[in-house]
Amino acid sequence: MGRSPCCEKSHTNKGAWTKEEDDRLIAYIRAHGEGCWRSLPKAAGLLRCGKSCRLRWINYLRPDLKRGNFSDEEDELIIKLHSLLGNKWSLIAGRLPGRTDNEIKNYWNTHIRRKLLNRGIDPATHRSISDQNHHQTSNITSTAAATTAAGAVAGDVTTTTTTTTTISFANTTQHLIKNEELEDVKIIKDYSDHRKIKNTSPENQERCPDLNLELRIGPPHHHAQIQHQPAGEYLRPSLMTGGRNSGVICFACSLGIQNSKECSCTISLNGTSGNSTGYDFMGMKNVGLDYRSLEMK
DNA sequence: AAACGCAGCAACCGCCTCCCA
DNA sequence: ATGGGAGGCGGTTGCTGCGTT
Structure with a gap:
C-alpha cells in the first residue's frame, strides 16, 4: 500500500x-x-x-545539549549501556545528559568500536574476540553455576532457573546518571522482550567487575505483596536488604532517583541502605529493584 | 601545491510503534 | 477492531576537513 x-x-x-x-x-x-x-x-x-x-x-x-568531546567516564558508560541495551541509542542517550542518540551512535561507530577492537573485544557482543567460541560452549555451565550461587546469596528458597543479577557500574560513572524521568521503566519493559544477554564469562567480569548481564523480566519476586500496594508503590524486596528492611518505596526511588521531585517514599532509604551489596543498575545503587524480575534478551 | 584517502559527523531514509478517530 | 497519521528510532549515506604522500 x-x-x-x-x-x-x-x-x-x-x-x-x-x-x-x-x-x-x-x-x-x-x-x-x-x-x-x-x-x-x-x-x-x-x-x-x-x-x-x-x-x-x-x-x-536544543539549548541543553552538551557539545564537545566525550569524557572517559562517558565512554565507559556508553560501553556498559551498549552491552546491556545493544544499539538502542536513544535509550543510551537518555542516560547521558546533554547527549543525543545520533551523537552517541556516531561516536560509537567512529571511536568506541575501534577502542574495543583494540582491547580485543568484539563491539557487537562485548566479549573477548579470541575467546568467543570457547565461551559460547561454556556459557551454559557458568550460567547454571551463577544461578546456584545467586540463589544461595539471596536466600531465595524458591526453585528457579533465573540468575539473580548483580549489576554495578563503576563508581566513576555513577554521577553521570542523573534524575531520570519515569521513562526509565520503559527500558525494563521494552527490552525485556528483545534482549537476553549472557555475560558471565571471566572476561566480562574482569571488564565490568560486578556487571552480570543475565537479566530477566518475570513475575515480580514478591508478587502477592506488590499486589496489595497502592499504584506507584511497591514493596522493596527483602532480597535487597537481606530481608531486614522490607518497606514501601516509591516508583521513582525504585529507579534510583531517590530524593528527586518524583520521590514519594513512605520510608527513608538513607537509614536502610547500609547494605551495599553491589546493586547498581545504571546508577540505581542500593535501591529496591528486584533484578530477578529483569530479563534482557 | 596538488591529489588522494580516510575519519568524523550531519542529515536523510525507511521502518516501527503509538495514538486517535 | 482497525486503519491512518505522526513521532521516534536505527541504519546508512554523503559531505567536509584533515592528514599523508
Missing part, C-alpha cells in the same frame, strides 16, 4: 542547515514550543520536512 511522504519533498530543502534556517527554527520553538512537527515548517516559514526540523532541533539546536 505504501505510505504518503511525511511532507511534500519537492518543496523542501535538503542538506545542511543554514544559519537563517536554524534561527527561524529556534525562534519558532522558543515562541511556540515543540508541537506538531509536520505543521511546524510551514508555520515557521521553513522549506523543510517536519522530520528534518525535529532532527535538527533535537540533535543540534
Whole structure:
C-alpha cells in the first residue's frame, strides 16, 4: 500500500542547515514550543520536512545539549549501556545528559568500536574476540553455576532457573546518571522482550567487575505483596536488604532517583541502605529493584 | 601545491510503534 | 477492531576537513 511522504519533498530543502534556517527554527520553538512537527515548517516559514526540523532541533539546536568531546567516564558508560541495551541509542542517550542518540551512535561507530577492537573485544557482543567460541560452549555451565550461587546469596528458597543479577557500574560513572524521568521503566519493559544477554564469562567480569548481564523480566519476586500496594508503590524486596528492611518505596526511588521531585517514599532509604551489596543498575545503587524480575534478551 | 584517502559527523531514509478517530 | 497519521528510532549515506604522500 505504501505510505504518503511525511511532507511534500519537492518543496523542501535538503542538506545542511543554514544559519537563517536554524534561527527561524529556534525562534519558532522558543515562541511556540515543540508541537506538531509536520505543521511546524510551514508555520515557521521553513522549506523543510517536519522530520528534518525535529532532527535538527533535537540533535543540534536544543539549548541543553552538551557539545564537545566525550569524557572517559562517558565512554565507559556508553560501553556498559551498549552491552546491556545493544544499539538502542536513544535509550543510551537518555542516560547521558546533554547527549543525543545520533551523537552517541556516531561516536560509537567512529571511536568506541575501534577502542574495543583494540582491547580485543568484539563491539557487537562485548566479549573477548579470541575467546568467543570457547565461551559460547561454556556459557551454559557458568550460567547454571551463577544461578546456584545467586540463589544461595539471596536466600531465595524458591526453585528457579533465573540468575539473580548483580549489576554495578563503576563508581566513576555513577554521577553521570542523573534524575531520570519515569521513562526509565520503559527500558525494563521494552527490552525485556528483545534482549537476553549472557555475560558471565571471566572476561566480562574482569571488564565490568560486578556487571552480570543475565537479566530477566518475570513475575515480580514478591508478587502477592506488590499486589496489595497502592499504584506507584511497591514493596522493596527483602532480597535487597537481606530481608531486614522490607518497606514501601516509591516508583521513582525504585529507579534510583531517590530524593528527586518524583520521590514519594513512605520510608527513608538513607537509614536502610547500609547494605551495599553491589546493586547498581545504571546508577540505581542500593535501591529496591528486584533484578530477578529483569530479563534482557 | 596538488591529489588522494580516510575519519568524523550531519542529515536523510525507511521502518516501527503509538495514538486517535 | 482497525486503519491512518505522526513521532521516534536505527541504519546508512554523503559531505567536509584533515592528514599523508
